[in-house]
Amino acid sequence: MTESVVLTVTGMKCGGCETNVKDKLQSVEGISAVTASFKNNEVIVEFDGEKVNLDAIKNVITQAGFTVE
DSSP states (O other), X not given: OEEEEEEEEEOOOSHHHHHHHHXXXXXXXXXXXXXXXXXXXXXXXXXXXXXXXXXXXXXXXXXXXOEEO
16 A cells, blocks of 8 residues: 655755655665655655555665654
8 A cells, every 4th residue: 555755854955965865765665756855855755554664764864864853
């Protein structure tokens, strides 16, 4: 079952930061789509809740050096 979540992420300053977050998240099994916007401090993730959970998604973003609010 596909779920979607909008996360407030701070620390992204440019398009390179957006790409970094997107690449890291898209490498996780169960995540099907990622949209990141440093201008809006927002990351939208579509994922299969049976393969990956919200805590794991937040952990990937945190390990990439950004803060999930």
